[in-house]
Amino acid sequence: MKLLLDTHTFLWAIIDDPSLSLATRDAIADPANEVYVSTASFWEIAIKYGLGKLPLPEEPDRYLPAQRTAAGFELLTIGEAEVCQVHRLPAIHRDPFDRILVARTGF
Numbered sequence: 001m002k003l004l005l006d007t008h009t010f011l012w013a014i015i016d017d018p019s020l021s022l023a024t025r026d027a028i029a030d031p032a033n034e035v036y037v038s039t040a041s042f043w044e045i046a047i048k049y050g051l052g053k054l055p056l057p058e059e060p061d062r063y064l065p066a067q068r069t070a071a072g073f074e075l076l077t078i079g080e081a082e083v084c085q086v087h088r089l090p091a092i093h094r095d096p097f098d099r100i101l102v103a104r105t106g107f
Contacts, residue, residue, distance in 0.1 A: 004101060013071060035071075035072065035073045035074065036074045038077075039076070039077050082100060
């Protein structure tokens with residue numbers, strides 16, 4: 001199965017935060033699953049870091065790729081096709097980062 005982690009799940013996974021449910025931990029650890037994190041999540045984290053709302057041990061350009069690689073997560077990029085499809089999504093998510101993750105789930 002392919003798993004696309006949202007921003008919080010990615011952050012919780014790389015620091016082993018207890019907020020991550022056991023079922024989610026098991027799914028991420030299952031070698032049969034392919035685990036992805038989106039460049040949209042890196043974008044969101046970098047913005048929050050720059051605003052002083054999200055402390056990280058290192059600057060995002062060093063920390064995030066290193067943590068993603070160490071965790072064995074694949075990088076899922078976003079392109080013009082996904083960006084141009086966002087307007088077709090139902091108004092379930094107002095957050096633009098969540099919307100692009102939903103638009104990208106067809107990977």
